[in-house]
Amino acid sequence: MLSPHHRILFTAIACVLLAMVTIQSGASIAKQLFPLVGPEGTTALRLGFSALVLCLVFRPWKALPQGQQWRSIIVYGLCLGGMNITFYYAIERIPLGIGVALEFTGPLAVALLSSKRKRDLLWVAFAIAGIVLLLPEIDAEKGLDPVGVALALVAGACWAGYILFGKKTGTQSSGGRTVALGMTVAACVLVPFGAVQQGTALLSWEVIPLGFLVAIMSSALPYTLEMVALRNMPAQGFSVMMSLEPAFAALAGFLILHELLSPLQWVAIALVIIASVGSSMQPPAKTHSQ
Template sequence: MQRTIPPFLIAVICVLLAMITIQSGASIAKQLFPVIGPEGTTALRLGFSAIILCLVFRPWRAFPAFGQRMPIIIYGLSLGGMNILFYYAIERIPIGIGVALEFTGPLAVALLSSRKKRDLFWVACAVTGIVLLLPDINSQQRLDPVGVILALGAGACWAGYILFGKKTGNHGSGGMTVAMGMSVAAIVLVPYGAASQGMALLSWEVIPLGLLVGVMSSALPYTLEMIALRNMPAQGFSIMMSIEPAIAAMAGFMILGELLSIWQWLAILLVITASVGSSMSATKSS
């Protein structure tokens, strides 16, 4: 008798694979920085991702009317800002720390929308984690302060991505919305990357890696996340995604050899705890 895999287990596997691919893609992208910089890497990622998503979801079938396009535009600009600021950040700080700081964006959206006093504990966990990651000028392992600010800026863009993503929800499917937003981001940042890096973007040594980054950082994980959301509750999905900073730190160590101190690991754990706690709190209130 043939056994079938339970849908929930399929969802868990898809979420884990999505997080692994997106953070591995970020680690590969960081290897391109010495050749084409964060600007060129962002241009290749967004450009290839937009092409793939548009071919798959064909967003022109549900293109909003002229007066309803502003949420899509802001959504796309938030997506683009999140990408390039994150790449600028991890040029200066380890990927795991960058992701933990970037997580403050969606975490702030979740916590600010809650009015429960017990959620103040999760706020305290998040703030403590961020304080532990702030640059210490007397430490040999101090973080670049500009990198920290850029990662927090990426988190702010992630918050905008979430808020305006909800406002664009009635324009076709979620896939179409992301394809339109990715296209907006590509229209703005691909010319910027091209102007910054020039013909280096067309090198045959760079293009395959750029395509790989686009697939691993956007197209593949988004497809896996869509499969997961069809087979598990949204709040369970959010709780699982909360471990992404730890996966990012492991990817940075395995691919780039980035080592973190015990205090930095503790800070990442506190951010993860805050994210899991806020997701569980939202589950109980729904």
């Protein structure tokens, strides 16, 4: 029989795994919405519903930022919104697993640049090798769409900004209220953009339930699960497990979207995962904020 400590740790691990499953399943469902409302409309639905749910749960109006604190919140929200829409634009053009692996270069860069250890150059080499392996396949007609690859890397840069400004805003209020405010800022910018681009298609009863499902699976539910996990397991262990996310994305893309990856693409994903796990095993391990 498991001891109370082991039961708590097992629950935390299960929460992390379930969070990764829901995030990538949500991304797969989002990709199925693209033919109906495009990446812009899908982003608008995800951010709009997510902001609504998170504000109802965390009630950020009870402790609003003051003065200069709003600057960090606004930049944090813009990074969050930019990360969402550029990632959706990317996976419209390239497989989900590849998109997540390329996006992971953002938090990986933050982790490695904040470290002073020479051995971390090894993890930089693994990450670069993973990206280099994809270069021969970057061909709009025969392989990976170059625009999709570039957009995934831009999403990674936005993720890096999300981490850096998330840490800064996190010192000002609770994590839940920070995310709720950031999501609201992102929604205020991108919901009108999606509405202008897609119009009344966003109000379709075929679209609204799927949009709400994407919001719950991609934001509200996994964020809650990750908060539970972080309270019950070491931050380093959490970071190592989250490093497996590109593999979960590739698996979700295969099972839900029937996206087949070549052996070389699987090797590239594996190299990015190795780099992320390696960087997570070194202090500091605080740079993974999702």
